[in-house]
Amino acid sequence: MRWRAFDSGLKPITLATPDDCERFQHEALKLPRNWRSKYPNSKEEVDTLSPNTVVKWTVALQAAFERATRNSGRKCVRGVVPEGKLLAENPWRMFSRIEGRKKTIRQFKGDELVSFIDWLKKRWPSMTVARLLAKTFLWSWGRRSEVTGLKWDDLRKVGDEIHFEMIGKWAIDKWFRIPEPLCHDLLSIRTDSPFVFAIYNDQLRRFHQQGERPWMAANVNVEFDPINLGYWFYERVKDWSKTCSGGPACVHIFRKTSLQYARSGEDVNRQVAADARLGEGVMMTNYVKETDEEMRQKSNRTYRRIAASLPPAVAKRYGYEEPSPKSLRDRLKAAVEAENWDLAQRLTAELAKRDRQAGEVIAVFPTSTARLGLARFCEFL
Numbered sequence: 001m002r003w004r005a006f007d008s009g010l011k012p013i014t015l016a017t018p019d020d021c022e023r024f025q026h027e028a029l030k031l032p033r034n035w036r037s038k039y040p041n042s043k044e045e046v047d048t049l050s051p052n053t054v055v056k057w058t059v060a061l062q063a064a065f066e067r068a069t070r071n072s073g074r075k076c077v078r079g080v081v082p083e084g085k086l087l088a089e090n091p092w093r094m095f096s097r098i099e100g101r102k103k104t105i106r107q108f109k110g111d112e113l114v115s116f117i118d119w120l121k122k123r124w125p126s127m128t129v130a131r132l133l134a135k136t137f138l139w140s141w142g143r144r145s146e147v148t149g150l151k152w153d154d155l156r157k158v159g160d161e162i163h164f165e166m167i168g169k170w171a172i173d174k175w176f177r178i179p180e181p182l183c184h185d186l187l188s189i190r191t192d193s194p195f196v197f198a199i200y201n202d203q204l205r206r207f208h209q210q211g212e213r214p215w216m217a218a219n220v221n222v223e224f225d226p227i228n229l230g231y232w233f234y235e236r237v238k239d240w241s242k243t244c245s246g247g248p249a250c251v252h253i254f255r256k257t258s259l260q261y262a263r264s265g266e267d268v269n270r271q272v273a274a275d276a277r278l279g280e281g282v283m284m285t286n287y288v289k290e291t292d293e294e295m296r297q298k299s300n301r302t303y304r305r306i307a308a309s310l311p312p313a314v315a316k317r318y319g320y321e322e323p324s325p326k327s328l329r330d331r332l333k334a335a336v337e338a339e340n341w342d343l344a345q346r347l348t349a350e351l352a353k354r355d356r357q358a359g360e361v362i363a364v365f366p367t368s369t370a371r372l373g374l375a376r377f378c379e380f381l
Contacts (some may be wrong), residue, residue, distance in 0.1 A: 004068055014068070014087060018094040021058070025098050028054045052100040062092035089303050108257045110311040112246050113138065117317055119240045129200045133233055135318045137251065139306065140176040141258035143169060144234065146367045149226035150196040156296070163299050175295040177303035182319030198224040204232070259307035262302045301340055304331055308346050328354070 032046045066072045070086040080084060108116075120130045135146055146166050156163040156175065162183040163175045178186075189199045201224050208216040221228065234251050241249035307320050316322075328351045335344040 016091050018091045021061075021091050022095040025054050025058055029098070039299040050101065051098055052103075055100040055299065058092060058097060062090065065090045065092050069082045087223075106247065106253050107260050108249070108253055109246065110314045112249075113257075113314050114245055114317050116221065116237070116240055118245065120236065123239075124207065124236070126210070127200075127203050128185075129197050129203050129229075130180070130233065130236060131188060133197060133229075134254070135170065135182050136178065137254035138258055138318050139178045139182070139303065140164070140166075141302070141306075142166065142176065142254050142264065143255060145226065148197060148230040148233070148244065151194045152190070153194060154196075158210060158296055161296070161300065163296060165295070168233060168320075169239060173295070175292075175299035179319040179321060181321060185319065193224055195224050195226065197226075197229055200224060200229045200232070258306060262305040300334070301343075304335065305340070305343055308343055353379075 028049055029051065031049050033049055034043075034046055035049075065087065066075050067077050068085075068087050069076060069090045070078070070079065070083075072090070076086065109168055116134060117131055120127070120134065133147065136150070140147055144166050145264075148368040150164055150166060154164045154166055156165055160180065161177060162180060163172065163177045165175050167173055186196060191198045191202075201220055201222065205217045208214060208220065232253070237251050237253075238250055241247065245311055308314060310318070310320070312322070328347055332344060332347040333349065335341075335347055
């Protein structure tokens with residue numbers, strides 16, 4: 001299909017030369033984005049294919065030809081295809097590729113996160129589910145379908161910790177932790193439905209009944225559908241982004257923002273896999289299985305990284321309560337046990353600042369303190 005993006009005139013396409021491959025990418029750049037299928041209501045004028053799309057095509061074609069190339073090692077399909085039909089060399093490796101565009105990673109700034117909550121409260125005042133959904137997106141670093149489809153059966157309480165378990169893309173099981181005030185707010189909108197955000201239908205119906213377009217209430221479904229909620233929230237993020245200076249935005253940017261805040265710390269799985277001379281994916285798929293306790297600890301580490309990285313005003317608006325000095329000491333010990341040294345250093349500085357403000361004096365380790373020293377320091381807290 002990709003090779004037919006322009007009339008190559010080659011029959012069979014295995015006769016392609018490096019010049020043909022290079023010509024392919026330049027011809028493909030001239031095609032409209034809807035060249036495969038044009039619907040009756042399609043726009044008359046659309047943008048052409050992006051360089052990134054064409055680069056992706058050439059990489060896929062290179063991989064396909066590689067399987068039919070005689071000297072490609074184990075990737076070759078020799079034994080399935082007669083030796084005489086195999087290619088001597090892969091033409092998709094022998095030409096100058098165009099360069100793709102480097103995309104700017106869009107993330108929400110602190111003031112944008114607050115602005116979105118304020119906008120929802122002003123534009124959709126009775127739709128409390130929207131604000132709670134936004135907060136859950138930030139703490140969960142989840143995809144749209146994962147978060148909107150949360151069920152109460154997924155709730156996992158461990159002491160004073162509140163976690164949710166969910167199955168993500170590629171059947172990946174994960175836990176994420178939310179602040180306790182956010183959990184109380186979610187419980188306040190709980191209905192008889194197994195879904196956490198099932199009150200969406202009732203709130204949207206009442207919003208239309210009390211608004212300027214009461215007839216819209218009849219269009220709201222009776223049964224809750226996570227897909228409908230996800231689409232509605234997606235449109236709200238788009239509407240809000242038109243009013244801010246940060247540029248267009250979508251729901252997925254919540255995930256990017258959360259992961260940016262949580263990216264500090266050492267990836268234990270990667271380190272263990274490297275020590276065992278295994279690929280991380282191979283190890284986690286074929287050799288080991290994470291227990292609930294391990295997923296809980298990972299959820300806690302990510303939660304603490306997000307909480308420590310968020311500006312205080314933003315964290316408060318998204319349901320996070322500032323911990324007491326005792327809680328800070330507990331978090332510092334947990335960070336050291338998890339070998340999350342970046343978080344441990346930040347918590348040490350925060351604890352020292354609070355104690356100075358209280359007129360107390362404690363031993364504060366400088367940023368150059370050895371890890372062993374920091375671990376021993378926690379024994380005295």
